[in-house]
Amino acid sequence: MIPFLRRVARRLGTIAAPFLVFGVCWELASGPILDARFFPPPSAVLSLAVELYLEEGFLTHVLASLQRILLATALGATSGVVVGLVAGWSRKVGWVLNPHLALLYPVPKVALLPVLFVVLGGTEMVRVLTMSLAVFLLVAIDTMGGVREIDDVHVEVALDNGAGPLALYREVILPGTLPQVFSAVSMGFSVGFALLVVIEMLAAESGLGYVIWNSWQLFTIPRMYVAVLTINVLGVVFVHGTEMLGDVLTPWEHGQRR
Amino acid sequence: MDDARLYQACSLAVSLLVWELAVGVFGLLSPTMLPPPSTVASNTAALLAAASFRAHLLDTVYRTLLAAVVGSVLGTAVGLAMGWNRRLKSVLSPLAAAVFPLPTIALLPLVILLVGSNQRALIVTAALGTFFVVLWNAMTGARGIESAHVDVARDNGVTSIARLIREVLLPGSLPLVFVGLRLGLNTSLLITVAAELVAGDSGLGYVLWVSWMSYQIPDLYAALVCASALGVAFTYGIAALYRVAVPWSSDVRRWETA
Amino acid sequence: MLPRTSITATAPVDSGEDDPERQSSVSGECVSAAEEYPESAAEEYPESAAEEYPESAPEESSGSAPEARPDTTASDASTGQTDAAGDRPVRIRASGVARRYQSDTADVRALEDMSLEVTDGEFFCLLGPSGCGKSTFLRLLSGLAEPDAGEIEIHTDADSDRPATSMVFQNDGVLPWKTVIDNVAFGLKMRGVGKRERYEIAREYIEKVNLTGFEDAYPHQLSGGMKQRVGIARAFANDPQVLLLDEPFGELDAQTRRYLQGELLSLWHDSERTVVYVTHDIEEAIKLGDRIGVMGTRPGRIKTTVDVDLARPRTRENLDMARLEELKTRVWDVLSEEVQRSIERR
Numbered sequence: 001m002i003p004f005l006r007r008v009a010r011r012l013g014t015i016a017a018p019f020l021v022f023g024v025c026w027e028l029a030s031g032p033i034l035d036a037r038f039f040p041p042p043s044a045v046l047s048l049a050v051e052l053y054l055e056e057g058f059l060t061h062v063l064a065s066l067q068r069i070l071l072a073t074a075l076g077a078t079s080g081v082v083v084g085l086v087a088g089w090s091r092k093v094g095w096v097l098n099p100h101l102a103l104l105y106p107v108p109k110v111a112l113l114p115v116l117f118v119v120l121g122g123t124e125m126v127r128v129l130t131m132s133l134a135v136f137l138l139v140a141i142d143t144m145g146g147v148r149e150i151d152d153v154h155v156e157v158a159l160d161n162g163a164g165p166l167a168l169y170r171e172v173i174l175p176g177t178l179p180q181v182f183s184a185v186s187m188g189f190s191v192g193f194a195l196l197v198v199i200e201m202l203a204a205e206s207g208l209g210y211v212i213w214n215s216w217q218l219f220t221i222p223r224m225y226v227a228v229l230t231i232n233v234l235g236v237v238f239v240h241g242t243e244m245l246g247d248v249l250t251p252w253e254h255g256q257r258r
Numbered sequence: 259m260d261d262a263r264l265y266q267a268c269s270l271a272v273s274l275l276v277w278e279l280a281v282g283v284f285g286l287l288s289p290t291m292l293p294p295p296s297t298v299a300s301n302t303a304a305l306l307a308a309a310s311f312r313a314h315l316l317d318t319v320y321r322t323l324l325a326a327v328v329g330s331v332l333g334t335a336v337g338l339a340m341g342w343n344r345r346l347k348s349v350l351s352p353l354a355a356a357v358f359p360l361p362t363i364a365l366l367p368l369v370i371l372l373v374g375s376n377q378r379a380l381i382v383t384a385a386l387g388t389f390f391v392v393l394w395n396a397m398t399g400a401r402g403i404e405s406a407h408v409d410v411a412r413d414n415g416v417t418s419i420a421r422l423i424r425e426v427l428l429p430g431s432l433p434l435v436f437v438g439l440r441l442g443l444n445t446s447l448l449i450t451v452a453a454e455l456v457a458g459d460s461g462l463g464y465v466l467w468v469s470w471m472s473y474q475i476p477d478l479y480a481a482l483v484c485a486s487a488l489g490v491a492f493t494y495g496i497a498a499l500y501r502v503a504v505p506w507s508s509d510v511r512r513w514e515t516a
Numbered sequence: 517m518l519p520r521t522s523i524t525a526t527a528p529v530d531s532g533e534d535d536p537e538r539q540s541s542v543s544g545e546c547v548s549a550a551e552e553y554p555e556s557a558a559e560e561y562p563e564s565a566a567e568e569y570p571e572s573a574p575e576e577s578s579g580s581a582p583e584a585r586p587d588t589t590a591s592d593a594s595t596g597q598t599d600a601a602g603d604r605p606v607r608i609r610a611s612g613v614a615r616r617y618q619s620d621t622a623d624v625r626a627l628e629d630m631s632l633e634v635t636d637g638e639f640f641c642l643l644g645p646s647g648c649g650k651s652t653f654l655r656l657l658s659g660l661a662e663p664d665a666g667e668i669e670i671h672t673d674a675d676s677d678r679p680a681t682s683m684v685f686q687n688d689g690v691l692p693w694k695t696v697i698d699n700v701a702f703g704l705k706m707r708g709v710g711k712r713e714r715y716e717i718a719r720e721y722i723e724k725v726n727l728t729g730f731e732d733a734y735p736h737q738l739s740g741g742m743k744q745r746v747g748i749a750r751a752f753a754n755d756p757q758v759l760l761l762d763e764p765f766g767e768l769d770a771q772t773r774r775y776l777q778g779e780l781l782s783l784w785h786d787s788e789r790t791v792v793y794v795t796h797d798i799e800e801a802i803k804l805g806d807r808i809g810v811m812g813t814r815p816g817r818i819k820t821t822v823d824v825d826l827a828r829p830r831t832r833e834n835l836d837m838a839r840l841e842e843l844k845t846r847v848w849d850v851l852s853e854e855v856q857r858s859i860e861r862r
Contacts, residue, residue: 015352022353038371095265100273106444106489110452111462111482114470118478119291153688156660160683161703161754171702175693194361198452201363202467209364213456216367228364235359252693252734 040222049226062230064206068199069192069238072128076135076192077185083136084143084181089173094144101141109134109191110198122203131195135188139181146180147173179253182246189238193231208234290475301476302483311465311477315484318461322443322450322488325381329388330442334435337393341400351397358394362387363452376457384449391445392438399434436500443492451485606671607758607790608634608657613666614815615652626652628815630666634758634807639784639791641805643798645851645858649816650794651686654760657792658683672757679703682756684764689747690735697722697731699746703754721749724783741772745779752783759784761793765800777804781829798847802840803830810850813858820850 023042026034030041052058087097113130120126150173158172200209208227215224247253274295281287282294289297305311340347340354362383369386370379411426454463462481469477613630616623626649634640642650655661656668658681670680682703683689690699697718698705704714722728725745735743744764751759761780765773781804784791795801801808805824812819824843826836 014348018349018352019356038368091262092265095262096269099266099270103270103486103490106493107486108444108448108451108489110448110455111466111485114455114466115478115482118470118473118475151688153685154691156655156683157685157689157691157702158706159660160658160681161750162679162706167706171694171706172691175691178693190359190361193359194363194448194452197361197364198456201456212364212367216371221368221371224367228360228368231364232356232360235361236356239359240355250693252736 037221040225045222045225045229048222049229052223052226058211058226061207061211061227062234064204065196065200065208065231066234068128068131068207069189069196069234072131072196073135073185073188073192073238075128076132077139077181077188079132080136080139080184080188081143081181084140085147085169085173085177087140088144088147088177089169097140098144101137101144105137105141109137109195113195113199113202117203127199127204130199131192134191134195135185138188138191139184142180142184142187143177146177149180150176175250179246179250182242182250186239186242186246189242190235193235193238197231293475293479298479298483302480305477305480306484311480314461314465314481318447318450318454318463318485319488321381321384321454321461322447325384325450326388326439326442326446329385329446330392330438332385333389333392333442334396334438336389337396337438338400338431338434340393340397347397354390354393354397358390362390362449363456366453366456370457376459380450380453380458380461383453384446387449388442388446392442395438395441396434399437400431432504433500436496436504440493440496443496444489447485447489447492604635604637606633607636607638608632608671608792609667609669610653610657611667613653613656613663613668615649615656615661615664625815627656627663628817630817632809632818632821634790634792636790637788639793639804639806641801641808642792642794642811643801643808643847643851644796644811644816645813645855646796647858648811648813648854650811651762652816654683654762654792654794657681657758658760670758676757677707679707679754679756681758681760682751682754684744684747684751684759684761686762686764687740687744687767690743690750692735695732695734696727696738696746699735700749700753703750717753718749721753724752725749725779739772741768741776744768744776748776748780748783752787756789758790758792761791763794763796766795766797773800780804785828798844798851802826802843802847808847810847812854819854822847 026039027041027043030036030039083097087094087101109130112133116126116130120129154172154176155168158168163171196207197209197212200207201213204210208231211227212224212231215221215227278294278296281289281292282296293301306315336350340350365386366379366383369383370376373379373382407426407430408422411422416422416425450461451463451466454461455467456463458464458467462485465477465481466485469475469481610633611631613627614625615627616625618624630649630653632640642653644650652661656663657670660683672678672680691702694702697715700722701709701714701718704717705711709717719728719731722731725748727742727745727749730738730742735746738746747764748761751761764780765776768776777800793801793804795804802824808822808824809818810820810822811817822843826839826843827834
């Protein structure tokens with residue numbers, strides 16, 4: 001028990017140390033070397049963060065952003081997995097869908113934003129839809145690739161053991177693509193956050209992106225830092241959290257990737 | 259194979275035809291908001307003939323390429339160094355992992371404050387985003403370069419570091435560099451367009467924003483088409499280049515289909 | 517008597533009766549299996565063969581019948597005591613089986629006019645150089661692919677829900693996302709056997725292949741030999757009427773291979789099951805098989821059948837070494853020509 005705790009502590013230490021060093025350097029440099037107006041010391045940012053987090057106004061913005069990103073990712077990931085599984089397995093569906101996906105995939109999704117707003121109107125649904133479209137494309141393409149990469153032998157094993165189409169999906173295709181799905185959803189979160197910020201900067205009256213934009217225009221730089229920091233923390237939680245969840249749920253992958 | 263091509267071409271053609279008919283002939287959707295593909299094409303061609311629109315396009319291309327080159331080169335160098343040097347990695351990788359999920363566009367106001375000029379801020383922001391994405395990719399990929407190949411080279415009399423780099427490490431890391439380039443170009447394009455949308459005074463993103471605000475539908479679609487074409491060209495151009503430069507790679511086929 | 521399950525095909529299978537997607541993908545796999553095959557075993561075969569039979573082969577071959585090599589001699593020479601066809605029913609009958617596939621460059625005839633009979637309880641080895649279509653034939657037996665022409669019959673026992681065949685794959689035949697026990701119980705699960713019962717059966721076979729204690733391990737935690745044991749345990753747990761093995765030990769080191777061969781033989785002996793075993797290793801075929809079907813390449817077909825009249829158990833003390841060498845020589849005579857041809861073609 002004790003050695004285990006010690007190992008955990010050491011691991012946390014090696015992860016935290018670079019941040020501590022970085023933070024201390026910044027703290028010391030802010031003022032003498034860096035312009036404190038643009039680079040407020042971390043201590044000031046953190047104390048402001050505590051203050052803002054206790055305020056209802058700021059929390060509403062955090063919740064608005066959270067709601068958008070979660071809704072968009074849930075929508076995009078679910079539809080992406082379904083479409084990816086079907087298009088990966090059935091060659092003909094793949095032929096029909098692939099050119100569309102391949103053409104849409106490299107499109108910078110922010111460029112779609114104004115067009116969708118013009119065509120569908122600037123509603124909350126359109127904001128979420130734009131984000132979920134980006135997530136969908138990523139997840140669908142990666143899932144499709146995952147299905148294609150499934151070892152033929154594993155399909156044969158299932159067929160030889162009497163698996164029907166449904167069992168084949170449940171026992172082979174789904175678990176076989178699960179690792180790709182998780183890494184795609186993780187990537188989807190990071191693309192989703194990027195779009196979230198742009199959308200909120202441009203076309204929303206709430207959310208952390210709006211706070212960043214607003215703080216810049218009001219020149220309240222520390223508040224902008226708190227918003228950036230909050231987005232960063234949320235991003236870390238969702239992007240890396242999805243990866244970790246994937247690692248936990250696909251225990252057979254351990255050691256294979258390394 | 260030809261069968262697949264035919265299917266894919268047909269499926270795209272059918273989609274365009276449905277769009278064309280739905281808007282242009284049957285009037286199911288408003289042609290002012292969602293013009294049929296033929297109108298979009300002719301409008302885009304007309305705008306491309308105009309020097310002012312071409313200037314915007316070239317601005318975006320210039321920014322994207324510059325940011326991609328700077329970000330990719332730095333990102334690959336630091337990423338490879340982190341992949342090969344344990345100590346460097348243990349110090350920098352927690353920082354990189356923490357920054358990776360942060361949408362760079364959130365830093366744009368800050369960069370504008372620091373750099374002063376908008377024009378330069380756009381490029382710096384895009385380069386920054388590219389840097390982190392490429393760095394992450396290069397770090398995880400550096401391990402893929404087989405130490406066995408280094409052993410083979412040593413055994414065959416390669417003694418100098420320079421020769422080792424030329425004979426093994428450079429060709430060995432080429433596939434990685436190409437993935438980084440593709441990733442870098444697309445990230446750079448995305449951030450550039452986003453940054454232009456948010457704070458540009460020229461470029462495709464700027465055109466998107468202006469035509470959105472003033473409901474200039476032809477310009478809006480032309481900008482979207484051009485931005486998409488850039489994304490498609492980068493993605494498949496790099497894939498084509500990859501096939502020429504790395505003919506020995508076993509995932510050449512995967513690049514073709516991806 | 518025994519009712520028959522027969523797989524017959526006289527026309528190409530493109531008709532796609534039941535499920536077109538699945539159909540096409542299954543035959544697609546067959547192609548890829550056959551394509552990748554030459555690579556995986558290509559270098560290995562001639563080397564190991566040459567090492568194992570250094571000088572003796574040519575000398576002895578001149579001693580036994582040199583001219584009358586093809587088709588008849590071997591089976592004539594050794595039809596004596598072990599020809600069981602008389603008193604045991606035929607379990608597998610293949611006649612005039614053909615199978616082709618489309619490669620990138622040409623229309624390859626993987627099998628043509630392939631005919632053989634395997635009797636009940638027999639351990640039959642299919643031996644041949646790489647790319648001769650022996651794995652393809654096994655897939656036809658298992659129903660994973662269907663013949664373009666000809667007929668395959670597998671006689672199944674009446675009133676039995678035992679599967680007709682179960683396959684042990686060459687490698688990677690375990691599902692990486694399932695634990696050992698779930699892999700072994702997989703076929704039972706697919707047939708709707710309840711969890712408690714299938715785990716009970718699975719445990720029994722896990723014990724028989726000496727994997728007790730690894731029930732909850734994932735395949736990536738196992739060595740290559742252990743993975744193959746999982747595959748064997750699954751095939752036996754399925755309790756098929758015919759067991760198909762596709763070079764199950766081909767990628768293992770020599771010691772592990774020898775050990776697992778012994779394990780397989782004792783499992784087979786206990787269960788009295790019909791076995792079709794594909795290999796490219798002459799010694800393995802002789803040590804394991806009651807009869808060896810030696811195959812020729814493109815188009816693949818049986819060239820000769822050799823009865824292995826070595827007494828069982830074929831332990832080191834028990835083995836008639838002189839007879840073993842004799843059989844090796846005879847088989848090598850037939851095979852060397854084919855190996856030569858298949859190498860020249862490359």
